[in-house]
Amino acid sequence: MTTENVLPLELIDKCIGSPIWVIMNGGKEFAGRLLGFDDYVNMVLEDVTEIDPIGGDKKLPKILLNGNNVCMMVPGGDGVSTFDDEEK
């Protein structure tokens, strides 16, 4: 039996250069293109939308995101476009 064993950070490594959706512990979200990351999962993101349920959305050209409060990372973009696709 052969099972494809993809390690978590390997998955994220494959996302470099692609859109990624990052969900933080406090409920804040970031959607942008992943340029790189390190062992702490600090990330460099480009063309970012900061999605804040309370403060509203904000565009950011290029950020270094602290990995400390990262909860989940979803390859392939933001939830909005995912849901838009489903409606079509």
Added chain:
Amino acid sequence: MQDMQNGDSPQEVNQVGDTEDPSKFLGDIIGAPVVVKLNSDIVFRGTLQSVDGYMNISLERCREVDHNNKVVRDYGEAFVRGNNVIYICLDDGSV
């Protein structure tokens, strides 16, 4: 790569194209105007003087701004402890 374990550095696996890891980004933005957001949602603007591996930051001409980019306080030179930082954003005037 087959022997890769959780916790291993992925750096050597893929360092091609426009990959830009955090340490390179930090090196590139020293001296540039930045926007720094803290966990408490406080936003600082200033010129990045230096930064270390903990994301401790020293800012020149550091101003605290509100949601409308209005200056709330003017600190001059300030040190921000890294554990409070959510992100450091390159300030190209559009933010």
